[in-house]
Amino acid sequence: MSHSQRFSSQAGIAIGPILFILALLAILAAAMMGGGGDFQTASGADRITTDISTQASLIRSTINECNMQYTLAVSTGSVGPSTDPYPTSDPTNGTAVSALTCPPMGGASLWGTIMLPQPTAGFNPWTYMDASASGGGRCFYTTPTTASPSGSSVIVTGLTRAASKFNSATTYTGANEVLYDPASGTQKFVVWITMPTSGINSHCNLP
Numbered sequence: 001m002s003h004s005q006r007f008s009s010q011a012g013i014a015i016g017p018i019l020f021i022l023a024l025l026a027i028l029a030a031a032m033m034g035g036g037g038d039f040q041t042a043s044g045a046d047r048i049t050t051d052i053s054t055q056a057s058l059i060r061s062t063i064n065e066c067n068m069q070y071t072l073a074v075s076t077g078s079v080g081p082s083t084d085p086y087p088t089s090d091p092t093n094g095t096a097v098s099a100l101t102c103p104p105m106g107g108a109s110l111w112g113t114i115m116l117p118q119p120t121a122g123f124n125p126w127t128y129m130d131a132s133a134s135g136g137g138r139c140f141y142t143t144p145t146t147a148s149p150s151g152s153s154v155i156v157t158g159l160t161r162a163a164s165k166f167n168s169a170t171t172y173t174g175a176n177e178v179l180y181d182p183a184s185g186t187q188k189f190v191v192w193i194t195m196p197t198s199g200i201n202s203h204c205n206l207p
Contacts, residue, residue: 052123053165054117055117066087095127134199137195137197138194139204143186143189144186144187156187159189162189166178168180
């Protein structure tokens with residue numbers, strides 16, 4: 001009996017601190033649930049701002065680099081002046097930016113040794129549309145995966161800040177780099193490569 005009593009006593013002493021720690025963790029969790037929303041919203045919006053603006057700049061500069069390769073290739077006579085200096089896309093649905101090739105580089109992958117970053121969490125992969133043949137311009141775009149993005153302050157705040165890093169507008173003006181409307185139901189984020197010469201392609205426009 002004495003051995004059993006000693007075991008029960010020691011067990012009680014061991015369980016006490018554990019229960020205290022669990023209670024403390026519960027209090028901290030409740031505090032975070034009650035007052036952590038602002039922090040979570042701010043950090044989420046900051047992530048979207050950084051990721052979207054950085055990826056948009058990288059994709060645009062890489063596509064423009066393909067155009068520069070064309071200029072160099074023409075000057076050396078390795079390609080003819082009729083070669084399209086920009087990547088082409090599926091004319092109906094567009095093409096994933098990750099799958100683009102560069103014609104002046106012999107159709108090699110646009111990315112080569114450059115690593116295209118994965119789309120930021122909560123967003124669809126970037127899609128490229130080449131509608132230059134019909135005068136609709138060239139662009140690439142992304143949209144949130146959520147069903148009601150306009151109702152998310154995190155998405156709206158993050159994309160609004162990302163758009164502010166470019167010459168942006170809510171409607172096509174002929175001078176903007178980005179099309180984005182914070183009041184849009186889709187929260188589509190469009191980045192221009194070349195501007196339309198006639199009617200804007202629907203893929204490069206906001207719904």
